Amino acid sequence: MKRFPALFFLSLALVFCLFSCTRNDLKIETYQTEKQPVVSNESMTQQMMSPQGGMPEQVSAPASQEPSAYGWDIPKGWGSEPGSSMRLVSFKADGHTGSIIVLEGEAGGLVANVNRWREQVGLPAQDEAAVLKAARKGKSALGEFRWFEIVNDSSPGQSMLVAVVPADGKTLFVKLMAPKAALQKNQEKFLSLCRSLRRA
Amino acid sequence: MIPLPEKAKKYVLFLAKTEIFTFAVFWLMCLTVAGTLAQRSMGLFRAQELFFSSFIYWVGYIPLPGGYTTMGVIFIGLLIKLLFDSTLKNGKLGIWITHVGALLLLLGGFLTAAFSQEGAMVIPPNQTVNFVNDYHKLELAVTDTSPADHDQVTAFGAGWLKPGSVMKAPVLPFEIEVVRYFKNVRFDRRNGMIAAAPDLRGFAANFELRGAPEAKEAEQNQAGALLRIRGAGAGKDGTYALFEEMPVRQTLEANGKTYALDLRRARTILPFKLHLIQFEKKMHPGTGMAKSYKSVVTLQDGGISQRALIQMNEPLRHRGYTFYQSSFIEHPAGDTTVLAVVKNAGRTFPYISSIIMCIGLLVHLMIQAPKLIRNRQGE
Incomplete structure (x- = not known):
């Protein structure tokens, strides 16, 4: 009984330590799960060269209920599908696919991006x-x-x-990617979509 | 009352002093007010972590007791008072019962803080899921995708995600060092005119991760990390960039196996599975607002398969886990259901303790009422 105070406070310290341990996140777990599809880095590199400013074309997470920070009006006659966190929306203009993507910062800069798009349609790079x-x-x-209207007349x-x-x-x-004639037909609608961009 | 040895008495009863208890309760009220006000500017989760889920709350360089310490002092004070310094004589039974109820309430809070799990289960249409994603905690998952019939996952908890940490596991042929870690990340495309460092691999070779200001609500942050892999072999060792909800997984090959790297919300693997049969939603007419939504699922536990309906105010309870219909994700291929999942060992304590406290107050009233009536008649 002489040691009662020491034991009492030791017990309190032990409870404190046990409690701290339950909140310790330095754990390593190993377990088996069912297989999930993997897209390799190589295919990603291919996808990163897509004109969407860097994000993969084929991989699109389902739309979330979270409201987007931006709003827009899809022109009459065009269809649309919800996007993911970075792809705000995908739209269809006469069967041709387009999208609105948001990226942080300048996403590589205007000149680098324009030249990348030019390269995709077979045009040479331009200076600033x-x-x-x-x-x-x-x-x-x-x-x-x-x-920008990026058209290669030799491959329209x-x-x-x-x-x-x-x-x-x-x-x-x-x-919006499409043949030149379809772009010209939908140019005004495309611009009306751009003009309708706003904060939600 | 349990008798105490004289020597121990002064130490133990000190913790049960009324002054300490009163100040602790007052301080808890201060924390509650401060936390409630602070959540407007810093968001709910961070305010909760700072004021309530902490042992020490720092104001500059001054340490002040956080929520855990304060509630701990109150609990210990009450417990000691009850065990060593209270009596059932003189009609104190009601007060004694009320104190037991208060102690149970605090004990329930402790169990919730220490052992509860909260997260979301996201089930796409016709898919089966057996894990819950934590709302806040992260993990680094290294998945060996080589086995034909399963994936072998090694998950490192959030405590490892700080610069300088080196993660190793016997099943992994390489080690992973955290070079940089960002609570919220942004990334910029590397300018093609500037050559990237030769050891950058995958996404990191084309994009540069940068820290971004933290969002007010913690869930809106997108964490990211730069990781250095060593021991995977020439051409595979190097620096990899990861961030949450990366659209394409980063992979590397080592020892003839393919490993995928994911920075993701920490997963809790459940001992059973849920399969989404159907998700239904009803919208308010003419609006995009959901009126009601429900999920029809199959609960698969061992060899038993059971159909269940989860809808608003009608959760599914199984093995201590409660599944609430929380949200959904729209997709042209079919809506995905989002269930809030809670496992809380202290779930019933508030109900039980409230009942006990009510009984205690009632008993106290019944014991004291005759005295009060007598006194009134005497006047």
Whole structure:
């Protein structure tokens, strides 16, 4: 009984330690699960060269109930599907696919992105002055944006309309890939979509 | 009352002093007010962690008792008072019962804080899932995808995710060092004109991870990490970038096996599975707002398969886990159901302790009522 105080406080310390241990996250667990599909880094590298500003084309997480920070109006006659956290929306213009992607920062910069898109349609890279000269400007509730019509006349089957919309330290990319004739037909609707961009 | 040896008495009864108890309760009220106000600016989870789920709450360099310490002091004070310094004489039975109820309430809080699990189970249509994703805790999962019939997962808890940590496991032929860790991450495409470092692999070769300001609500953060792999072999060793909800998994090969790396919400593997048969939702007419939604699932536990319906206010309870219909994810291929999953050993304590405290107060009233009536008649 002489040691009662020491034992009592020792017990309290032990409870304290046990409690701390339950919140310890330095655990290592090993277990078996059912197989999940794996997409390798190599295929990802291929996908990263997609014109969406870097994110893979084929892999799209289902839309979440979380509201997007941005809003837009899909033009009449176009279809749309919800996107993932970075792909805000996918849309269909006369059967041709487009999307609105949001990435942090400048996502590599305007010139690098434009040259990457040019490379995809078989056009040579341009310097900054030429890129800025080719840019046309529009305005949405998010501010001024630049848009590009990237067409290789010797191969007009894969052309694209792209708008680069800086907002809140991020960059929104609105992109529609289609043959040149389809792009021209849908150009006004594409621009109305870009102009409708706003904060939700 | 349990008798105490004289020598121990002064130490033990010190903890049961009324002054300490009163100050602790007052301090708990202060913490409650401060935490409630702070959640507006810092978000619910961070305020909860800072003020209530902490032993020490730092104001600059000044340590103040956090929620755990304060409630611990109250619990110990009450317990000692009850065991060593209370009596059932003089009509104190009601008070004694009420104290037992209060102690049980605090004990339930302790069990909840120490052992409860909360998370979400996301089940796509016609899929079977046997794990729960934690709402807040993360883990680094290294998955050996080589076996034909299963994946072999090695998961490192969130405690490892800090710069300088080196993770090893007997089943892994390589070690992983955390080079950088970001609670919230942004990434920029590497400019093609600047050559990336030669040891950057996969996503890291094309994108640069950077820290981003933390979002107010912790769930909105997207954690990321730069990891250095050693021991996987030439061309595979190097620096890999990971972030939460990465659309494509990062992989590497070592010893003829393929390993996938995932930074994800910590998973708790359940001893049973849920299979989503059907998800139904009803919307308010003319709006995009859900009126009600429900999931029809099959609970598969061992050889037993049982159909169950989960809908708002009608959770499924099994083996201590409770599954609530929480949300859903729309997809053209079929809606995915999101169930909130809770396992809480202290779940029944608030009910039991409230009943005991009510009984205690009632007993006290019944014991004291005749005295009060007599006094009134005397006046």
